[in-house]
Amino acid sequence: MSIDREIEMFLAFAWMLGHIIVLIVGVLLGVAYLTYAERKVLGAMQRRQGPMTVGPWGLLQPIADGVKLFSKETIIPSQANKIVFLLAPVILFALALVAWAVIPVDKDWVLANINVGILYLFAISSLGVYGIIMAGWASNSRYAFLGGLRSASQMVSYEVSMGLIIVCVILCTGSLNLQEIVLAPRPIWMQIWLFPMFIVFLISILAECNRAPFDLPEGESEITGGFMVEYSAMTFALFFLGEYANMILMSAMATTLFLGGWLPPFGMWFLDFVPGIVWFGLKTCAILFFFLWARATLPRFRYDQLMRLGWKIFLPLTLLWVVGTAGLLLAFDALP
């Protein structure tokens, strides 16, 4: 191998590494300011101020929170299974970051443009349950265990309908590559036909992220803090970061699948001069606002109601929609 080729390889590697660092820092900053936005939005909806004192408009509050959590003592229960106990938050957080490798943030800004991007995303998001179930088991506490069990059955249930919704979108776009899904032509009838699935997808990602009104795994009123009762300091912070990073990830996924990713909204070609990453960010923020809005306005579901919604309403509906989508595409000869 010549020396030129080695330098070339090194440069490619450095470029990749730079990409990864920029992406991770971006996601972490997003997580930090998502917690800030959540408190501000909740405050506004409940006619309060939200964080106000640290920095101008309380903008430094997330950083202060981070420093506080960092300087606290990590407590590991003596009866806990130590390795699994410490592994659980790490797994949850790492999975939330790893999935960003395939998300197309801009026209030619995607870390790994793989052929099975959407399957990769689905696989990674279905693994998130392990962090929670391991935390629940390793804590060796009744509350944590109940929280872990609740979370496991909830996430497995809603994954089924999420998978079927993804199948609908794939049928319409004809590719598993996320960049091609964004760029696939979508006539207006297809958008209207997919709109109900977008709503179901939004509700499913609420359940998948264990967010209100489906936050039963945490359920303060019944099982104190659910799977994370025993966690403190940095281990707790990792759970927190992982949960919010997952929210951003799911919003990005919904953006890519339904809202046209980094393209300008409603096919407004004269807005093409705005960088795609701006559109991508704005659309993701809109869905994140929906998360916060739902938390501020809806009471928590009861567990049997949650299961009924998942298995008896969403599953038949999405299954019907898959058959309907395939039939429509075949009948109108619109198969991609």
Next chain:
Amino acid sequence: MILAAVFYLFAFILLLSGFLVITARNPVHSVLFLILAFFNAAGLFVLLGAEFIAMILVIVYVGAVAVLFLFVVMMLDIDFAHLRKGAMQYVPLGLLVGVILLTELVISVSAWQFNSLSQQNLAVPEIGLNAATNTQALGAVLYTQYVYAFQLAGLILLVAMIGAIVLTHRVRPGVRKQSIESQNARRPEEAMEILKVQSGAGIS
């Protein structure tokens, strides 16, 4: 060179975690090692260029099957040390089954390896599929040439699913479950009665 190193890394962790699945004392640890083994198998598939199969392996086995395993094993309260006591007497039987399986595997693989026809098929299973992506190639074979076998597999799975539901679905008496239909069908007239109560008289 890097590819070979990655292959040996995946293969080593796969074999090690596979071994730990059967030797770990705690059944939950066994399941966690099983998940690690699945993961490394998926990594090997990616190295082979079979990305679709790798992802399906992770989604189906790690994302669904192993979750249920973990779920069940976590909730079981079994003293495995007690169960293990008599296990040594079954070792000869287990070894016998293992040896028979290994011999059969060796025979079938070597028969396949030395067959010139299968060697030709190995490189290009179908003409023209070389250029297509994984998913397209699989779909093109699965839904044309093997469509009946595919449908049959689907039917078998359907029967298994119906069987599982029939076995577990039973009407239990004495359970006060919410009936959403009857609750929605209730009208104010039948549910409540408005009385005019005289002050100091009370309701009889």
